[in-house]
Amino acid sequence: MSETRTTGPAEPAPSQPTGARAERLSVTGVSKRYGAVRAIRNADMTVRAGSVHALVGENGAGKSTLIKILSGAATADTGRITFEGRPVTISSTADAIALGIATVYQEPQLFPDLTVAENVFTGREITRRGRVDWAAQNARVVELLELIGLPARYATVPVSELSIAEQQQVSIAKALVGNAEVLILDEPSAILTDAEIEVLFGVVRRLASTGVAIIYISHRLDELFVIADEVTVMRDGETLGTWPIEELSVRRVVELMVGGILEDRPPEHTVPDVPPRLVLEGLASEGAYSGVDVAVRPGEIVTLYGLIGSGASEVADTVYGMRRATAGRVLLDGRPVAPHSPRAAKRLGIALLPANRKQQGLFGFQSIAFNISAGHLPMLSRLGTWMDRRRERQVARDLITRLSVKTPHERQPVSAMSGGNAQKVVLARQLVQRPKVLVLAEPTQGVDVGAKEEIHRIVRALADEGTAVLIVTSDLPEAIRISDRLQVVRAGTTTVEFGPGASQADVLAAAAGAVGQEEAA
Numbered sequence: 001m002s003e004t005r006t007t008g009p010a011e012p013a014p015s016q017p018t019g020a021r022a023e024r025l026s027v028t029g030v031s032k033r034y035g036a037v038r039a040i041r042n043a044d045m046t047v048r049a050g051s052v053h054a055l056v057g058e059n060g061a062g063k064s065t066l067i068k069i070l071s072g073a074a075t076a077d078t079g080r081i082t083f084e085g086r087p088v089t090i091s092s093t094a095d096a097i098a099l100g101i102a103t104v105y106q107e108p109q110l111f112p113d114l115t116v117a118e119n120v121f122t123g124r125e126i127t128r129r130g131r132v133d134w135a136a137q138n139a140r141v142v143e144l145l146e147l148i149g150l151p152a153r154y155a156t157v158p159v160s161e162l163s164i165a166e167q168q169q170v171s172i173a174k175a176l177v178g179n180a181e182v183l184i185l186d187e188p189s190a191i192l193t194d195a196e197i198e199v200l201f202g203v204v205r206r207l208a209s210t211g212v213a214i215i216y217i218s219h220r221l222d223e224l225f226v227i228a229d230e231v232t233v234m235r236d237g238e239t240l241g242t243w244p245i246e247e248l249s250v251r252r253v254v255e256l257m258v259g260g261i262l263e264d265r266p267p268e269h270t271v272p273d274v275p276p277r278l279v280l281e282g283l284a285s286e287g288a289y290s291g292v293d294v295a296v297r298p299g300e301i302v303t304l305y306g307l308i309g310s311g312a313s314e315v316a317d318t319v320y321g322m323r324r325a326t327a328g329r330v331l332l333d334g335r336p337v338a339p340h341s342p343r344a345a346k347r348l349g350i351a352l353l354p355a356n357r358k359q360q361g362l363f364g365f366q367s368i369a370f371n372i373s374a375g376h377l378p379m380l381s382r383l384g385t386w387m388d389r390r391r392e393r394q395v396a397r398d399l400i401t402r403l404s405v406k407t408p409h410e411r412q413p414v415s416a417m418s419g420g421n422a423q424k425v426v427l428a429r430q431l432v433q434r435p436k437v438l439v440l441a442e443p444t445q446g447v448d449v450g451a452k453e454e455i456h457r458i459v460r461a462l463a464d465e466g467t468a469v470l471i472v473t474s475d476l477p478e479a480i481r482i483s484d485r486l487q488v489v490r491a492g493t494t495t496v497e498f499g500p501g502a503s504q505a506d507v508l509a510a511a512a513g514a515v516g517q518e519e520a521a
Helices: 063-071 093-099 116-120 134-148 152-156 164-176 194-209 221-227 250-258 312-319 342-348 368-373 389-402 419-430 449-464 476-482 504-511
Strands: 002-006 023-034 037-048 052-056 078-083 086-088 101-104 182-186 213-217 230-235 238-244 261-265 278-285 289-296 301-305 327-332 335-337 350-353 437-441 468-473 485-490 493-498
Touching (some): 037 052, 037 063, 052 063, 063 093, 063 101, 063 213, 093 101, 101 164, 116 164, 134 152, 134 164, 134 194, 164 182, 164 194, 221 250, 230 250, 250 504, 278 312, 289 301, 289 312, 289 485, 301 312, 301 476, 312 350, 312 437, 312 468, 342 350, 419 449, 437 449, 449 476, 476 504, 485 504
Parallel strands (some): 037 238, 182 213, 289 493
Antiparallel strands (some): 230 238, 278 289
16 A cells, blocks of 8 residues: 655634624633543634634544533533633533533424423523413513524424424524523534525524624535634644634635645555446435435445535435435346335345444344344244354354454454444444445444454455445545545535545535635635
């Protein structure tokens, strides 16, 4: 393997913010370590009253850890936090709320059977003489609904009757009822349509106009140039700086996020010139994605790369029969098929490595042999009823050797294994009967670098043996490194296609909607 260095352009020095907005929240030299892993180090960020402050970075850059520290879900090891100019300690979510720091997450965290007013005041009810003052609560909720652009009548409507976008607005109202001075919006647009995003932006602008400081986290970089005043960029656990939005372009933000990196590129791989094994033709699933067109040949690795909320992960679920397609076709060796369930997909020769191995892929307290043989009773049984334990152990041993699973024996409980080895066990189960199509969802999520390399080696070997491999991943370096072809999924649709050797900046720019956009002077 040859090692090539890719270096980004010189990083623009952040200028001093302009305007007379007062400093609301500031972090200086904040660091956080989890065991041997340093999640963030020496992070600096200042958020101003009445401004929308974007926080961006690749997956694993440290954004989530910094937000956890500000919202009280984690405690900084070192550093200083000031609120309106005075040092503060945030040791719990209660501390954050007491200061006026509220967080709204991507998925609304509401009780569907309760009304909007009941949800907004859950845990902080207005009482009078020991009883809930419903009139006072409803009156306050009506004020908040007017601020966020929802009808006053929604105060008494059950949350289950609202759209996802409206539920998110209710989540914002719930955050504001405690007189929030800083509102953190974590990927607020990931699950919204374009029209709903415009509504969200209207809410954000109204809140900023009242003096609320907003921290806006998004992978959709084109949004920043519509809604943000300033941008802080994180990379490898550090804040690179903060820039006024007018000094940046999407392209420059991408280059800052990616930076200078080392890419260990594998030798170029020749894909057999044969008809495709798997074809997704105009595939759609209502509410998740639409217009997905993909073709994968035997011996080829095709990757779908998309940011959070792009719809890429739901495509994998559809191919394996876990999600219903509402339009389009799935073809296997040129023949239309309908994998309407995992069992049907398996009969067709389609196997899936699920993204959430703990919930969907493993029986934690069972042995490796049990986990590998699960779902293969007809093949590994006597008379189709009783498991042939000797054969089960032999199949497990063969796959343990083939996939280099580190274990003393096949009887070891999976719960005692590392993440990388547990992932190999889930993969081994898919290989008991060689699949025609192998779908891998986030195949190396949560595993270390060594295990990632081994899994990539295994996947490439399977492709070389003639398996058609479809990978869905949000890990950009992985997507580039392992793919014969890479297709970007954005807003539920396959868009730009890249061949081997694509740059991270180009792919990330395509995923963020910046293709063809000229860099600002």
